[in-house]
Amino acid sequence: MSLDVLTFGLNHHSAPVSVRERVSMSGELIRPALDGLRSAFGGSLKEATILSTCNRTEIYCAASPEIAEHVPRWLADFNTLETGILKPHLYQYNKDQAVRHAFRVASGLDSMVLGETQILGQMKTAVRAASDAGAMGTLLNQLFQKTFSVAKEVRTQTAIGSESVSMAAAAVRLAQRVFGDISATKVLFIGAGEMIELCSAHFAAQKPKSMVVANRTLERAESLACKFDGSTMKLADLPNRLAEFDIVVSCTASSLPILGLGMVQKASKARRHQPMVMVDLAVPRDIESEVGQLNDIYLYTVDDLGRYVQQGNDSRQAAVVQAEAIIDGRVQNFMHWMQSRAVVPVIRDLNEGANQISAAELDRARKMLAKGEDPEAVLEQFARSLTQKFLHAPMVALNRSQGAEREQLIGCLPKLFPYQKNEH
Structure with a gap:
């Protein structure tokens, strides 16, 4: 059975965060998803990798092309969604287009922040997870090794990542729009993952009045807080302490919102309606969308930050053209x-x-020699018989062919059997 590289997915270009969060897969869901995917399609899908981040959920697979029409339904069913909700936002790439997409994603050309490097690490994590699940094979292994090599080449030979405005930097700048100088503000970080760590570094550079980390695992919160001389708090204390903070940046792996409308309303009232900036970088979202309707709350989602960073992309279009040329060749x-x-x-x-x-x-020649027949005659018969056997199938095909098929065979045979007569 012939296998193609196929890619299915949705991202920040094709779907809003309200849809992306419904198919986002946390780390513990990747293995069951890979197992379910291979079980659903059996021998028609030999290899698979699932990449799920804030901005995209994508399935890369080595599979038979006929599964393509059924994958959207599988993805919807796995996430308990109606196919009609998901399908308008899904894209599919086959063969060379699927390969090109993988190269572009790893190189940061398909990211919300053009040229960002975080996606490359996320893709490597996805490949390791697929390998641990036994879902990788020769084709996808080769694809992703080449993908990582191309990403390195693009970053080395182009200026694609220069002067990029990261999501973390964008969060700081949007907060500055509200507060101006944020050195007098108190900042709360909810979560302790890579994105929060990046944000904390950018905010720390502005020297706010205080920085606090709230996380499910206190040890991780303390590890992060000590990097910028901050403090920690329990997630359970959020309802009572939220009003203390001017800026809240949240990015956890929670499947349900951590900050609801009622909790934020209460905090806003306690603050006597002083402004509060809330940055929700999580997918699924950590902060209920209705919070953004409150007069004194400035809520920014990952898509809002994406629109902000897009403003700085125009200056790097020359690098994009150069990067696309490298990718086309690879x-x-x-x-x-x-x-x-x-x-x-x-x-x-x-x-x-x-x-x-x-x-x-x-074997026939050896038996003839064992009977005492003339070696020279045996060798001649061996060579003649071997030649006839090798040429039998193509000669039969040529004799039975007609019209265009015969012309095609006549054109191919000299290439397959490029033997010339000895000229004397």
């Missing part, structure tokens, strides 16, 4: 490797067939 190389790989079984079968013919004729 896609061609990979597709050539795939095509060469497809020929391997045919070559193997040809070799096995030829070896069987040779072994049979050699």
Whole structure:
């Protein structure tokens, strides 16, 4: 069965955060999803990797093309969604377009922040998870090794990542729009993952009045807080302490909102309606969307920050053109490797067939020699019989062919059997 590289997914270009959060898969869901995917499609899907971040959920697979029409339903069912809700936002790439998409994603060309590097680490994590689940094989291994190599080449040879405005930097700048100088503000970080760590570094550079980390695991919160001389608090204390903070940045893996409308209303009232900036970088969202309707609350989602950072992308378009040219060349190389790989079984079968013919004729020649027949005559018959056996199939095909098929065979045979008569 012929396998193609297929990609299915949705991202910040194709779907709003309200849809993306419904198919986002936390780390513990990846293994069951991979198992379910392979179980659903059996031998039609040999290999798979799932990449799920704040901005995208994508399935990369080595599979038979006919599964394409059924994957959207599987993805919807796995996430307990109606297919009609999901399908308008899904994209699908096949063969070279799927390869190009993987290269562009890893290189930061498809990111909300053009040229950002975080996605490359997330993709490597996804590949490790698929490998641990036994879902990787030769084709996807080769694809992702090439993907990581291309990403490195793009970042080395172009200025794609220079002067990029990161999501963390954007969070600081949006807070400055409200407060101006934020050195007098108190900042709360909810979560202690990579994104919060990046944000804390950017906010710490502005020297706010205080910085506090609230996290489910207190040890991780303390580890992060000590980097900027901050303090920690329990998540359970949020309802009573939220009013203390001017800026709240949240990014957890919670499947349900941590900050609801009622809690924020109470905090806003306790603050006597002083402004509060809330940055929700989580998918699924940590802060209920209705919070944004409160007069004194400035709520920014990951999509809001994305629109802000897009403003700085125009200056790097020359680098994008250069990066796309590199990617186009590497896609061609990979597709050539795939095509060469497809020929391997045919070559193997040809070799096995030829070896069987040779072994049979050699066995016959040895028996003739054992009977005492003339070695010279045996060798002549061996060579003649071997030649006839090798040429039998193509000669039959040529004799039975007609019209265009015969013309095609006549054109191919000299390439397959490039033997010339000796000229005297």
